[in-house]
Amino acid sequence: MLSKVRKLLAKAEDPACTPAESAAFTAKATELIARYGVDRALLAARDPATDPVGDRVVDVVAPYARDKAALLAAVADPLRCRCVRRRQGDGFAMHLFGFASDLERVDLLFTSLLVQAAHGLAGTPVPAGEHPAAFRRSWLAGFARVVSERLRSAEAGAAAEQGGPSVALVLVDRSDRVARRVTEVYPRLRTAAPRRLAGGGFGSGAEAGRRADLGGRDVVDGTPASRGLTR
DSSP, X not given: OHHHHHHHHHHHTOTTOOHHHHHHHHHHHHHHHHHHHHHHHHHHHHOGGGSOEEEEEEEEOSSSHHHHHHHHHHHHGGGXXXXXXXXXXXXXXXXXXXXXXXXXXXXXXXXXXXXXHHHHHHTXXXXXXXXXXXXXXXXXXXXXXXXXXXXXXXXXXXXXXXOSHHHHHHHHHHHHHHHHHHHHHOTTOOOOXXXXXXXXXXXXXXXXXXXXXXXXXXXXXXXXXXXOOOX
């Protein structure tokens, strides 16, 4: 199924693809990756060894390290993973917790979305009178917000498609187990204060998030968060 998602993404990113065709590929990729998550969860409910709880650390580097970290969290949360942000040099080390299949989905999606965000920012002119960095931060915030909403909707749809309260119970139990693992490793976590962004790019970033492909692509260099965004 993930192989199908990668092929859909490749088609949607083809420069010769029309917006309508890209939207169709996007919708199908989103549906497949959500269905994959539910299928793996139900399989693990019968055989826990197929999908253990795990963790991984993703290094998020400048420029716009905090905004990249926010995008990662926006992808991880709907997919039932948890992020702990740790300061590291001029960036962050994002400690992700989740079931193996969900961590795989987050990795694929985040890698793709970083590239798409970079392309979107490069093609969006900063309006006259706007501070470039402030505009781009707000653009990324809008992009992350809409992507997260779309993923949450796709996950809910995939769960409903399977039918019955037993599926919901399985997914809730998985989320609870991930939360317990986070508490075991970080017993004194605190919630970061909300950011206040002054730029005017939220709306155009949100629109880009609606067009974004929610499929995935193989990680080439193993460091997806090292890909830069326009300064």
